[in-house]
Amino acid sequence: xxxxxxxxxxxxxSAGERATLSCRTSQSVRDNHFAWYQQHPGQAPRVLIYGATxxxxxxxxxxxxxxxxxxxxxxxxxxxxxxxxxxxxLQYADSPRTFGQGTKVEIK
Amino acid sequence: ExxxxxxxxxxxxxxxxxxxxxxxSGFTFSSHWMYWVRQPPGKGLMWISRISSDGSSTTYADxxxxxxxxxxxxxxxxxxxxxxxLEVEDTAVFFCARAHPISWHFDLWGRGTLxxxxx
Numbered sequence: 001x002x003x004x005x006x007x008x009x010x011x012x013x014s015a016g017e018r019a020t021l022s023c024r025t026s027q028s029v030r031d032n033h034f035a036w037y038q039q040h041p042g043q044a045p046r047v048l049i050y051g052a053t054x055x056x057x058x059x060x061x062x063x064x065x066x067x068x069x070x071x072x073x074x075x076x077x078x079x080x081x082x083x084x085x086x087x088x089x090l091q092y093a094d095s096p097r098t099f100g101q102g103t104k105v106e107i108k
Numbered sequence: 109e110x111x112x113x114x115x116x117x118x119x120x121x122x123x124x125x126x127x128x129x130x131x132x133s134g135f136t137f138s139s140h141w142m143y144w145v146r147q148p149p150g151k152g153l154m155w156i157s158r159i160s161s162d163g164s165s166t167t168y169a170d171x172x173x174x175x176x177x178x179x180x181x182x183x184x185x186x187x188x189x190x191x192x193x194l195e196v197e198d199t200a201v202f203f204c205a206r207a208h209p210i211s212w213h214f215d216l217w218g219r220g221t222l223x224x225x226x227x
Contacts, residue, residue, distance in 0.1 A: 035213040037153075044203055044217035045153065051211055088153055092212050096169055097143070097155040 002027050002091050006100035012108040019076040021103045023089035028069045033093035036065055036074045039102075040085045048087075049074060079105070110134035110216065112204050117221030124194050124225070130187035130204030130218055137185035138162070141207040143214060144178060144189050146200035157189065158207075172198075194225045 003026040013019055021036075032052035037045035047056045049065035052072060062077040076083055084107050089100040116128040130142070144157045156169045157178040166178050177190040187204050201220040208215040 033212060037214075044219050045214075046217070047213060047215055050208070050213035050215070054211075056215070090153075090214065092207075092214070095158075095167055097158075097214075099153040099155070101152045 001096055002029065002094055002098050004089050004091060004098055004100035006087075006089055006103045008103060009101075010104045010106060012106050013079055014108045015079050015081055017079050019074075019079055019083070019105055021074040021076075021087055021105075023067075023072045023074075023100050025070045025072070025091055027094075029072075029091045030093045032068055033091060034065075034067075034072055035090045035092065036063075036072075037088045037090060038083075038085050039088065045088060076105075112206065112216060112218035114202065114204055114218045114221040117202065117223045119224045119226065120194055121227050122194060122196055122225055125190070125192045126194065126223060128189040128191065128202055128204075128221060128223070130189075132185040132187070132206070135206075135216075137180075138182040139209055141209075141212075142178075142180060142187045143205045143207060144187075145203045145205055145214075145217075146198075147203070147220070148197075148200045153203075159187070161209075191223070194223075196225050199223060199225045 005024050007022045034052045036049040039045045053065045064075045066073045086102045086104050113131045159166050159178045175193045179188045203220045204218045205214040206216040
């Protein structure tokens with residue numbers, strides 16, 4: 001099983017600031033089968049990035065994904081009020097599919 | 109509208125059973141592999157089961173193997189999760205999710221249904 005470790009656990013920032021979230025995997029993720037999700041309380045996760053770098057339909061360009069192998073990054077260039085949420089990474093290269101434990105982006 | 113809607117959650121005693129449903133609409137259900145993912149209160153996401161587009165192949169997480177059964181009815185565009193021998197640790201919001209047929213990521217999620225296992 002591929003273990004995903006996200007850092008930091010919590011990110012305290014102000015609107016307009018840049019957010020950098022990290023996800024490290026215990027094994028290399030083949031074919032960059034890697035995604036990022038956003039989840040607000042009481043809601044379903046929403047895909048932001050898949051294939052490590054491809055923005056999903058309707059996702060603003062302030063969200064960007066980078067990385068390959070075992071190190072992946074989600075960057076939010078300028079935080080908007082609606083971006084304060086929990087973010088999860090997912091690898092879908094191998095079974096079982098596994099998620100990171102989440103990074104909470106909170107208002108400072 | 110393209111959506112997934114879960115139902116069937118509720119309060120059940122340890123050792124009991126529950127059947128969850130996930131109704132799909134707005135897309136060709138039979139073209140997609142489908143997944144169940146759960147989220148215990150205040151915790152992260154965990155994949156628990158998947159089923160192939162035609163229902164011929166199923167896989168389970170170790171924690172639910174032998175207790176849970178995933179199935180689907182493509183004629184009704186509905187996914188199911190039969191949960192038996194429920195444990196307190198199974199308490200969670202259960203989401204169904206659709207896999208993109210080409211890129212394989214989870215591209216559509218339902219809003220979830222809460223299962224509470226308690227005496």
